[in-house]
Amino acid sequence: MNLSHITAVPAARRLVASAGIVGLALTAAACGSDDGGGTGGDAGGEETIGIALITKDSSNPFFVAMQKGAQEDAAKNNVDLTIASGKQEGDDAGQIAAIEQAIVRGDKGILITPMSTGVNDAMTKARDAGLYVIALDTPPDPPDTVDITFATDNRLAGKLIGQWAAGQLDGEKATIALLDLFNDKIVSVDYDRDQGFLEGMGIDVADPKRNGDEAKTGSYSGGDYEIVCNEPSNGAEDGGRTAMETCLTKSDGINVVYTINEPAAVGASAALKTAGITDAIIVSVDGGCAGVASVKDGTIGATSQQYPLKMATLGMEAIAEIARGGEKPQTTEGLDFFNTGVALVTDKPVDGVESIDTDEASQICWG
Numbered sequence: 001m002n003l004s005h006i007t008a009v010p011a012a013r014r015l016v017a018s019a020g021i022v023g024l025a026l027t028a029a030a031c032g033s034d035d036g037g038g039t040g041g042d043a044g045g046e047e048t049i050g051i052a053l054i055t056k057d058s059s060n061p062f063f064v065a066m067q068k069g070a071q072e073d074a075a076k077n078n079v080d081l082t083i084a085s086g087k088q089e090g091d092d093a094g095q096i097a098a099i100e101q102a103i104v105r106g107d108k109g110i111l112i113t114p115m116s117t118g119v120n121d122a123m124t125k126a127r128d129a130g131l132y133v134i135a136l137d138t139p140p141d142p143p144d145t146v147d148i149t150f151a152t153d154n155r156l157a158g159k160l161i162g163q164w165a166a167g168q169l170d171g172e173k174a175t176i177a178l179l180d181l182f183n184d185k186i187v188s189v190d191y192d193r194d195q196g197f198l199e200g201m202g203i204d205v206a207d208p209k210r211n212g213d214e215a216k217t218g219s220y221s222g223g224d225y226e227i228v229c230n231e232p233s234n235g236a237e238d239g240g241r242t243a244m245e246t247c248l249t250k251s252d253g254i255n256v257v258y259t260i261n262e263p264a265a266v267g268a269s270a271a272l273k274t275a276g277i278t279d280a281i282i283v284s285v286d287g288g289c290a291g292v293a294s295v296k297d298g299t300i301g302a303t304s305q306q307y308p309l310k311m312a313t314l315g316m317e318a319i320a321e322i323a324r325g326g327e328k329p330q331t332t333e334g335l336d337f338f339n340t341g342v343a344l345v346t347d348k349p350v351d352g353v354e355s356i357d358t359d360e361a362s363q364i365c366w367g
Helices: 012-025 061-077 092-105 117-128 154-169 188-201 237-248 262-274 289-296 308-323 358-362
Strands: 049-055 079-085 109-112 132-136 148-151 174-180 217-219 224-232 256-259 281-286 302-305 343-345
Touching (some): 049 061, 061 308, 079 308, 109 117, 117 132, 148 308, 154 281, 154 343, 188 256, 256 262
Parallel strands (some): 049 109
Antiparallel strands (some): 217 224, 302 343
């Protein structure tokens, strides 16, 4: 199954169209019995395929949407879907246990949002056991740890919100707080969004795969900047609030806040309001319905919208087709993963930065 012709486009109607096109990638499976291990078949003789979906947690709306989308799509592909996750962001052991269980069950493949490099060995073990392993959302480091990744171009997602923030500042000094995912784990989605944001601002990054090693002061595309902090949020609302509170102990002049995702952004906004700061620019990545609403009400200035349901359903269809003798998916041209699309969402557009507004984004949001 060659999916390389489905490319990421910012226009919402094209994203909706592409989601419909990919549904044609597989012949519709007949409904029937399900033995869960991929060794049985339905009344039409088509094999039931066992697939595990392993997310980072089961509380983040992004992963909840991914799980729901996969569950809804499983029956039409005659897939016996097992859903598992870590207990929380950072729970490598939980993901490793779920991978090992998938191997024991005899699943044909695994869809996983890898927690960190800590799960690399387990993913390699699964591939060695004959499972086809697809990463979703978070490309592993190195990318060839899995067979393929279906994900947002997180670097581009970061660049879009960085370009937008720079345009909003209009030459004003940028006093920046960076609310990352972790400070004790290496995760590609973490450094890609952080470093992409800085690149979008026009700030030189040192090691593009490392957060926090860039110069703390210098020039961005519109003027001078100062980076006040890099704090971990764990991608959660309470973590975002705590991280923002820590940053505010270092400076009360923060006017630009980058956040790894929208729950962290909401937490950061609450901390800023408590401190009496109401005019800071907050940017984020996710584009869930709650996040789009936060853009609409002004809590978040702009977010980069991604499409978790598309990641999960495309990945599941790919494994099912491969297990039935079909073609393997291909990466998007020029990238080392399959790009599932991204669009900047804001009601305050900046010249030269393509975006959609919250009305359009609400038609294709998730959660």
